[in-house]
Amino acid sequence: IPPSHLFAGLSDVSISGDIAVEGEINVPVGTPSQDKKYSTLDEPVKDTILRDLKAVGKKFVHVMYPKKSSALLRDWDLWGPLLLCVTLALMLQGGSVDSKEDRGPQFAEVFVIIWFGSVIITLNSKLLGGTISFFQSLCVLGYCIMPLTVAMVVCRLVLLGGSWGFSFIVRLIVVTASFSWSTFASTAFLADCQPPNRKALVVYPVFLFYFVIGWMILTFSPSA
Amino acid sequence: LAQTSGLINNLRSEDTTLSYQGTGSAVIDMENTDDTSGSSFEDMGEMHQRMKEEEEVAEEAEATEEETGEDGEFLGMKGIKGQLGRQVADEVWQAGKRQASKAFNLYANIDILRPYFDVEPMQVRNRLIESMIPIRRIHFPQKIAGELYGPMMLVFTLVAILLHGMKTSGTVIREGTLMGTAIGTCFGYWLGVSSFIYFLAYLCNAQITMLQTLSLLGYGLFGHCVVLFVTYNVHFHSLFYILWLVVGGLSTLRMVAALISRTVGPTPRLVLCGTLGALHMLFLLYLHFAYHKIVEGILDTLEGPNMPPIQRVARDLPVVATAAMNAVNATVKTLGVILQSQ
Numbered sequence: 175i176p177p178s179h180l181f182a183g184l185s186d187v188s189i190s191g192d193i194a195v196e197g198e199i200n201v202p203v204g205t206p207s208q209d210k211k212y213s214t215l216d217e218p219v220k221d222t223i224l225r226d227l228k229a230v231g232k233k234f235v236h237v238m239y240p241k242k243s244s245a246l247l248r249d250w251d252l253w254g255p256l257l258l259c260v261t262l263a264l265m266l267q268g269g270s271v272d273s274k275e276d277r278g279p280q281f282a283e284v285f286v287i288i289w290f291g292s293v294i295i296t297l298n299s300k301l302l303g304g305t306i307s308f309f310q311s312l313c314v315l316g317y318c319i320m321p322l323t324v325a326m327v328v329c330r331l332v333l334l335g336g337s338w339g340f341s342f343i344v345r346l347i348v349v350t351a352s353f354s355w356s357t358f359a360s361t362a363f364l365a366d367c368q369p370p371n372r373k374a375l376v377v378y379p380v381f382l383f384y385f386v387i388g389w390m391i392l393t394f395s396p397s398a
Numbered sequence: 399l400a401q402t403s404g405l406i407n408n409l410r411s412e413d414t415t416l417s418y419q420g421t422g423s424a425v426i427d428m429e430n431t432d433d434t435s436g437s438s439f440e441d442m443g444e445m446h447q448r449m450k451e452e453e454e455v456a457e458e459a460e461a462t463e464e465e466t467g468e469d470g471e472f473l474g475m476k477g478i479k480g481q482l483g484r485q486v487a488d489e490v491w492q493a494g495k496r497q498a499s500k501a502f503n504l505y506a507n508i509d510i511l512r513p514y515f516d517v518e519p520m521q522v523r524n525r526l527i528e529s530m531i532p533i534r535r536i537h538f539p540q541k542i543a544g545e546l547y548g549p550m551m552l553v554f555t556l557v558a559i560l561l562h563g564m565k566t567s568g569t570v571i572r573e574g575t576l577m578g579t580a581i582g583t584c585f586g587y588w589l590g591v592s593s594f595i596y597f598l599a600y601l602c603n604a605q606i607t608m609l610q611t612l613s614l615l616g617y618g619l620f621g622h623c624v625v626l627f628v629t630y631n632v633h634f635h636s637l638f639y640i641l642w643l644v645v646g647g648l649s650t651l652r653m654v655a656a657l658i659s660r661t662v663g664p665t666p667r668l669v670l671c672g673t674l675g676a677l678h679m680l681f682l683l684y685l686h687f688a689y690h691k692i693v694e695g696i697l698d699t700l701e702g703p704n705m706p707p708i709q710r711v712a713r714d715l716p717v718v719a720t721a722a723m724n725a726v727n728a729t730v731k732t733l734g735v736i737l738q739s740q
Binding site: 283286287297298300301302303371372374375378379382385386389393 | 508511512515518522551555561562578
């Protein structure tokens with residue numbers, strides 16, 4: 175057979191009609207590294223909440239005993255500050271004599287003071303050359319409100335027993351102690367991120383901030 | 399045809415990956431100079447930017463594949479959906495890019511203010527003390543520090559002192575909140591009067607910049623802070639007037655001397671310094687009388703009819719605090735009576 179005839183039939187291969195082709199097409203979803211990581215989307219809600227609560231609780235402990243640890247700074251979260259802020263604002267609400275004319279610090283006022291105060295202190299510390307990040311600073315300042323919240327609870331309890339003579343002195347002592355604790359705790363975290371000769375410049379606004387909050391707590395008197 | 403189009407695709411994707419690598423390394427180099435930790439919003443913004451760039455690259459690759467035509471025919475309906483998907487992705491990328499650049503602009507604006515906060519605690523302390531000492535050398539422009547840390551802290555301190563004064567005096571604010579009023583008053587004075595003085599200085603050809611007026615006026619508030627801190631706790635009107643003249647006068651003289659040294663001609667000097675002096679002293683007067691507790695006994699014995707303009711509603715103060723304040727006022731009242739009799 176001549177060689178040209180061997181391949182002659184192959185030059186026009188045409189298939190008439192449709193031929194069904196079966197098979198599977200697999201598109202790989204994501205990269206292999208993502209498959210190795212544990213996906214937190216599938217775990218039960220209880221696990222997620224418990225894990226977050228444990229993180230928040232651990233940070234509270236760090237605030238109560240302010241050692242120079244970086245756990246607060248490394249994994250910052252804003253759950254704790256939100257919780258504290260809302261608690262404080264709820265307890266400070268309604269501290270007025272006549273509900274018609276005068277209004278004590280309202281919820282929104284306390285909220286705004288805490289968050290805008292924190293933002294301004296953060297901006298100030300960044301402008302002074304600090305190496306801390308924006309949200310880390312917010313996290314630290316928010317968590318260090320905890321002693322003041324505890325003081326608020328104590329003040330309310332003291333006031334529940336009626337405004338007897340000593341109550342003002344007791345409240346003054348409690349609020350002063352907790353306000354200095356807050357300032358000390360937050361400077362233990364914040365002042366490390368500053369050049370050493372400028373610590374006083376960063377501490378002063380923090381002092382003022384907690385002083386204003388402490389003052390709001392001290393002058394709170396529940397409606398009669 | 400399929401083979402050649404496949405080759406072109408390969409070349410194009412190589413081009414895009416090369417260009418991506420080129421821009422990627424540039425972004426990484428610039429960001430390494432900043433010393434921030436992992437979860438800062440700057441890093442998130444950068445990650446965002448990189449994700450958007452990756453998306454753009456993927457989009458371009460998709461777009462070049464779809465342009466070969468045969469795939470479009472084969473896909474049928476999917477061809478149209480691909481077009482829609484591409485537009486939506488484009489939209490999302492534009493929105494994300496706008497957000498990221500807005501965030502970056504905010505960060506950059508903070509950097510603009512950075513040199514004005516470059517101070518040491520010793521410098522701040524020295525400037526606070528110097529703000530009460532007028533300098534008489536007016537033939538040579540006096541040096542005015544262009545700094546914003548001290549003035550800002552003084553304004554916030556004034557806000558805190560005002561709050562204290564308003565609380566202890568039982569001031570009732572009907573339209574608004576205590577905090578809002580205090581912040582509005584202090585910041586309004588600082589920014590508003592600084593701008594007004596800068597405008598007047600511009601009209602009177604004085605050599606002073608906006609930063610310097612802000613700084614000058616801010617440090618002038620130190621006197622106000624001292625006077626208000628003392629007189630909100632010790633309610634003795636003559637004491638307030640003495641402090642108003644002495645302390646307020648000293649800080650006003652300091653500011654006025656600084657302005658005179660930078661202005662030429664008697665009329666511009668008079669206009670500028672008269673305005674500043676009047677506003678500064680009147681502000682202290684206003685702060686004292688508007689947010690301050692009246693003790694009726696002292697007013698009756700020592701002062702005339704100096705009634706403040708705002709109505710007051712009594713508020714329940716803690717008993718001990720009132721007792722303490724009454725004791726202090728009683729001692730001061732007896733002192734005043736003794737002084738008057740002499």
